[in-house]
Amino acid sequence: MKKHILWLVALLSSTLFAATDAQIVEHFKSTIQVPNITIEVVSRKSVDGIDGMDFVTLNLTDGTRSQKLSIFTKDDLIFPDVISIKQGGSIKEMMEMAELQKKLSAIYKKEEKKNVISLGNDPKKDTLVVFTDPECPYCRQELAQIEQRLTTNNLKLIFTPVHERSSLEKAAVIYTETAKAKTDAEKIKILKKYYDENVKFDQKVSDAEVAHIDELKNKYFGAGIKGVPFIVKEKELLK
Structure with missing residues (x-):
């Protein structure tokens, strides 16, 4: 009975958090059929107002080309974007713009x-x-x-x-x-x-x-x- 309770607690706790970096990387490696592809998580942020949801940016490269990919994750789910009716649009676009403005700011000021x-x-x-x-x-x-x-x-x-x-x-x-x-x-x-x-x-x-x-x-x-x-x-x- 004790082992069953511990197993149940572990199962429930695993669904309360977004997918780990390793799980996300493994998912995309299994779905993107590109030889010698390397995938890494370059940033991860909590999404304001949505408990347990993270905004994750990945870098994908095959050694000669590279590409950034941003996704959302909550529990064991991955979303390409999240639309907020309250905020009036794509949360992905808003977060990407905020990150871009931060990088541009450091350059523009100089x-x-x-x-x-x-x-x-x-x-x-x-x-x-x-x-x-x-x-x-x-x-x-x-x-x-x-x-x-x-x-x-x-x-x-x-x-x-x-x-x-x-x-x-x-x-x-x-x-x-x-x-x-x-x-x-x-x-x-x-x-x-x-x-x-x-x-x-x-x-x-x-x-x-x-x-x-x-x-x-x-x-x-x-x-x-x-x-x-x-x-x-x-x-x-x-x-």
Whole structure:
């Protein structure tokens, strides 16, 4: 009888906690059929407001490629996402954004002024930090409404091009020319010039300048940015 009670207590207690790191890793190893895959848990956090639920981030690699995967676990269950009606959306997106903002914050607070193009200086308006690429079609769409954006927000642009060398060169030229501009209107004119898909320019851009833009891009993408345009409130990065 005593052994039965102890066994029952152990069984019940095992269902009161989320799956262990080892159990999660073993599950994904058995379901992802990729040779030589390595899976490790890189972070684990309790989900506020949901007792016993953890938010777990995994790193998957086959030796040449790597990928992050985030999941939730409660008891012996694993969930790809959790939707909160009260909070109005995906808890996964909220937690991933909070983690991304934390990483970006550490970088942004140390960013050199020469790598940031500032537009607008109204203390009553929120400032948006925009990570952008002059050859990205979606960034071009965003730039097309820049004057409208400035009616409600200040803007700070950081170039993180995802295209070929020409996009890195354009970013370098934009930084050089906007540094000499005296007004927002002049900066916007320069931006629109080089965001035009038909633009041609004769300025020589050195390998060192291209490497600098590439380094800037890798720094922010390394923190977790997955694409451009990526926009975040500056106050979230200055916390």
